[in-house]
Amino acid sequence: MTEVRNEPAAAPAAAGLPPRSGARSTAGGGRKRKWNLREAATGWLFVLPFAVLLVAFLLLPMAYAFKISLYRSTLVEGEVFAYFDNYKQAFDDPLVREGVVRVLIFGLIQTPLMIGIALLAALLIDAATSRFSRFFRLAAFVPYAVPVVIGTLMWGFLYSENVGPLSGLVNVDFLSGSTVLASLGNIVTWQWAGYNMIVLYAALQGLPREIYESAKMDGAGQVQIALRIKTPMISSALVLATLFTIMGTLQFFTEPLILQPLNPGAITQHYTPNLYAFNQAFSFQQYNYSAAISFLLGAVVFVGSYIFLFATRKRSALR
Amino acid sequence: MAAVAAASLALTGCGSGDEATTTEKPTGPVTIKVWAWYPEFQGVVDLFNKTHSDIKIEWTNAGAGQDQYTKLQTALKAGKGAPDVAMLELQEIPTFQLTKHLVDLGKYGANDVKGDYVEWAWKQVSTGDSVYAIPVDAGPMALLYREDLFKQYGLTVPTTWDEYKQQAEKLKAASGGKAFMTDFGANDGGFLTGLMWQAGAKPYAYDIADPSKIGVNVNSPEAKKVVEYWEGMVNGGLADTKAYGTTDFYNGLGSGKYVTYISAGWGPGYLQSIAEKTKGKWKAVPLPQWTAGANAQGDWGGSSFAVTDQAKYPDIAAKVAMELFGAKNTDAWKIGIDKAYLFPTATPILESDAFMKKEYEFFGGQKVNEVFVPAYNAIGEFAWSPFNSYNFNQITTGLNQAIEKKTPWSAALDTAQENIKTYATQQGFKVQ
Numbered sequence: 001m002t003e004v005r006n007e008p009a010a011a012p013a014a015a016g017l018p019p020r021s022g023a024r025s026t027a028g029g030g031r032k033r034k035w036n037l038r039e040a041a042t043g044w045l046f047v048l049p050f051a052v053l054l055v056a057f058l059l060l061p062m063a064y065a066f067k068i069s070l071y072r073s074t075l076v077e078g079e080v081f082a083y084f085d086n087y088k089q090a091f092d093d094p095l096v097r098e099g100v101v102r103v104l105i106f107g108l109i110q111t112p113l114m115i116g117i118a119l120l121a122a123l124l125i126d127a128a129t130s131r132f133s134r135f136f137r138l139a140a141f142v143p144y145a146v147p148v149v150i151g152t153l154m155w156g157f158l159y160s161e162n163v164g165p166l167s168g169l170v171n172v173d174f175l176s177g178s179t180v181l182a183s184l185g186n187i188v189t190w191q192w193a194g195y196n197m198i199v200l201y202a203a204l205q206g207l208p209r210e211i212y213e214s215a216k217m218d219g220a221g222q223v224q225i226a227l228r229i230k231t232p233m234i235s236s237a238l239v240l241a242t243l244f245t246i247m248g249t250l251q252f253f254t255e256p257l258i259l260q261p262l263n264p265g266a267i268t269q270h271y272t273p274n275l276y277a278f279n280q281a282f283s284f285q286q287y288n289y290s291a292a293i294s295f296l297l298g299a300v301v302f303v304g305s306y307i308f309l310f311a312t313r314k315r316s317a318l319r
Numbered sequence: 320m321a322a323v324a325a326a327s328l329a330l331t332g333c334g335s336g337d338e339a340t341t342t343e344k345p346t347g348p349v350t351i352k353v354w355a356w357y358p359e360f361q362g363v364v365d366l367f368n369k370t371h372s373d374i375k376i377e378w379t380n381a382g383a384g385q386d387q388y389t390k391l392q393t394a395l396k397a398g399k400g401a402p403d404v405a406m407l408e409l410q411e412i413p414t415f416q417l418t419k420h421l422v423d424l425g426k427y428g429a430n431d432v433k434g435d436y437v438e439w440a441w442k443q444v445s446t447g448d449s450v451y452a453i454p455v456d457a458g459p460m461a462l463l464y465r466e467d468l469f470k471q472y473g474l475t476v477p478t479t480w481d482e483y484k485q486q487a488e489k490l491k492a493a494s495g496g497k498a499f500m501t502d503f504g505a506n507d508g509g510f511l512t513g514l515m516w517q518a519g520a521k522p523y524a525y526d527i528a529d530p531s532k533i534g535v536n537v538n539s540p541e542a543k544k545v546v547e548y549w550e551g552m553v554n555g556g557l558a559d560t561k562a563y564g565t566t567d568f569y570n571g572l573g574s575g576k577y578v579t580y581i582s583a584g585w586g587p588g589y590l591q592s593i594a595e596k597t598k599g600k601w602k603a604v605p606l607p608q609w610t611a612g613a614n615a616q617g618d619w620g621g622s623s624f625a626v627t628d629q630a631k632y633p634d635i636a637a638k639v640a641m642e643l644f645g646a647k648n649t650d651a652w653k654i655g656i657d658k659a660y661l662f663p664t665a666t667p668i669l670e671s672d673a674f675m676k677k678e679y680e681f682f683g684g685q686k687v688n689e690v691f692v693p694a695y696n697a698i699g700e701f702a703w704s705p706f707n708s709y710n711f712n713q714i715t716t717g718l719n720q721a722i723e724k725k726t727p728w729s730a731a732l733d734t735a736q737e738n739i740k741t742y743a744t745q746q747g748f749k750v751q
Contacts, residue, residue, distance in 0.1 A: 074745065076747030160567050162576070163566055163567065163570050176723070261564060264716065265560075265722050268719075284709045
């Protein structure tokens with residue numbers, strides 16, 4: 001990626017120096033290097049604020065986490081170097097596996113469902129131009145403005161068997177072992193569908209309107225325009241929204257953490273891999289093991305995102 | 320690790336004399352930082368600062384329970400940022416003691432106040448002449464029940480667990496399954512352990528004096544007796560299973576869905592704050608017994624003040640820990656009892672008329688402490704493990720899943736036993 005960006009910068013410099021036959025003069029070579037250095041320095045200056053933040057708040061903590069994931073500290077004996085024992089333990093840990101499987105199932109159902117809802121809403125708002133559509137656009141986006149913690153707490157009340165609005169009306173325990181994953185999926189969809197809708201809607205707004213005109217003249221109806229023209233044309237935005245959703249799903253954490261006290265039998269301390277890592281560190285003082293699980297999870301998120309991007313590379317704007 | 324331990328030993332070592340550990344004498348009032356989480360603590364702090372010109376307390380509410388422990392662990396591990404004096408629940412003392420972060424208050428005269436506490440309470444905070452915290456409050460257990468609903472459904476007050484179950488069945492029939500005898504909060508490790516304690520279970524054998532050895536016995540016949548009893552109550556539709564601390568639980572206590580509440584010394588105040596509308600309808604009676612006529616009791620909750628190894632003047636911090644809610648500090652206890660609803664551990668306060676004869680409007684004028692104080696005095700010895708939060712989590716997770724999946728509860732204790740033993744071995748303990 002970066003080489004591609006360097007190319008145009010290198011080209012004018014080369015063009016300014018007509019190739020001579022035989023050995024290049026040292027002066028010319030020196031001038032070229034100087035020019036490049038200055039340009040590189042300017043480039044670095046621009047990326048410096050970002051680079052500093054990246055190193056200080058991402059790379060260094062990651063390196064530290066990796067370091068402590070190679071140690072094992074015990075209450076009685078203190079800290080010892082353990083090589084990859086923590087990783088081996090995580091691979092063998094059925095609780096980690098249970099969490100991973102749960103998150104995968106969750107993602108397989110929740111991701112297409114939410115993107116589908118977001119796409120449908122975006123297409124509807126794009127087609128309608130009334131004042132109602134403006135209101136609806138804002139209304140669908142509002143949940144995203146509510147902090148995740150607050151939103152989840154609110155749903156906790158709504159799900160409550162004794163005080164929730166549905167208590168007595170339907171005989172469903174929204175927080176039992178068999179229903180809680182769907183209840184969590186509902187919260188996530190409520191929270192993020194509006195956000196994804198805005199992303200897709202913005203992409204739709206960017207399409208040239210004349211295409212619809214010509215499609216209409218060719219006899220296409222609104223539904224056909226939506227499905228055969230608009231949707232394929234915003235596929236790169238769809239890929240982006242899906243990618244963010246996948247990354248979010250693999251790190252599923254806040255919602256189960258907040259709802260856990262309501263039914264700890266259904267939402268266990270190892271409900272998702274992220275929650276498990278959190279509990280290992282902050283409830284059981286197993287910082288080393290927690291670091292190993294986090295690192296593995298990070299690798300899975302990276303690989304998962306990469307596979308998705310690779311599979312959809314023709315549609316993706318992120319090449 | 321070893322270096323830190325040695326340094327802290329040296330630090331407490333030179334503090335044993337008359338002089339403070341640091342060479343420079345404090346000039347002006349010494350500031351002592353205290354972490355405690357009851358909101359009403361402000362009054363106690365103000366009172367202390369008003370009556371001491373040489374010490375000034377700086378109070379921080381660093382969160383309740385586990386929230387505070389997480390912060391405290393982090394600050395202690397980091398080597399700075401911890402308070403001089405911290406509130407610790409009794410079951411947490413071994414955890415913080417094992418990492419050698421608690422100052423031995425025995426060196427600063429704590430043994431002089433030993434006589435103010437009953438034996439079991441003092442044992443919870445000490446070993447031999449070493450004292451790791453000063454007890455503040457405790458949680459002797461009792462049964463709180465709705466007198467009006469008992470009348471309405473024609474129930475009699477149970478004195479044994481058998482009778483309790485019979486009344487629960489009667490209630491189920493009389494209310495058409497709408498009311499439950501109680502709610503069983505399987506998410507509260509302290510509550511479960513209190514009930515097991517009453518049944519004679521001794522889940523841990525641990526002595527701070529020999530910290531690398533631990534005995535684990537969480538699936539003893541006594542403990543299994545307790546969970547199997549409650550398994551029957553829950554599966555029979557006699558007890559609800561909402562987690563303690565949830566809206567549904569509070570709502571059930573206030574709405575008459577639960578006609579009894581198995582509670583502790585701090586319970587009357589707690590209940591009053593969550594079920595205000597039921598004022599005057601509750602009564603307190605002793606906890607039902609496994610054997611008729613017996614007087615077996617357990618403890619649920621309770622706290623203490625410990626001095627951390629980051630205290631610059633451990634002698635002064637120790638003084639604060641001893642005096643804040645000391646046996647002679649009747650003014651502080653007036654706030655503690657009337658506003659914070661603490662159940663005092665200091666015998667002179669406990670046996671004072673102000674406490675014993677206090678009438679609780681919420682209980683229709685009943686002197687509820689006449690129920691709680693005898694229970695407190697009958698609590699026997701009990702040891703905690705130095706990794707209590709792990710154990711609580713194993714037991715509660717296991718039971719909660721057993722409730723969810725309708726699997727045998729005693730099997731959950733067997734699993735917890737295995738997991739805890741594995742964890743202890745991994746942590747380097749000799750497990751017995």
